């Protein structure tokens with residue numbers, strides 16, 4: 001039984017994240033998408049909003065579940081008895097960051113294996129931060145995020161600009 005976790009901020013979820021979820025769900029028996037909630041970090045969407053978006057987006061994958069984690073990922077994995085960590089890699093910058101992170105996690109618990117999945121070429125430029133920036137200028141995010149996320153972005157910025 002192969003159970004893996006895919007952690008991230010997902011602030012907001014993009015087509016790149018969903019592609020990794022879909023591909024990982026086809027490899028592993030169970031995939032837990034872990035929504036990071038770090039009290040020292042400022043998120044655009046709340047953990048509840050990010051979780052609810054991901055639940056709707058992954059609803060077709062019966063072996064995918066979404067959960068929030070406000071602790072160290074290693075502690076979460078130990079509690080859930082998960083030893084596989086999936087991370088998406090867009091390019092060499094991502095890789096050096098992800099490599100260091102995997103070394104850190106391995107130092108904390110040598111049983112944890114990080115599995116890197118390369119992005120699909122059509123999604124390699126997708127980054128949650130640039131998509132938020134684009135949405136803040138009312139730019140068209142279709143083709144970068146699923147329609148429900150595009151709508152959530154529009155709604156948030158509309159409310160924000162309305163005060």
Ligand code: ADP
Pocket residue numbers: 007008009010011014015016017020086087088089090094118119120123124125126127128
């Ligand atoms: P973080 O806060 O760790 O950067 P993100 O929500 O940005 O979390 O991303 C979660 C994971 O998804 C990371 O492993 C990241 O590299 C990966 N990822 C993000 N965008 C893409 C993409 N377009 N294609 C493939 N993987 C991606």
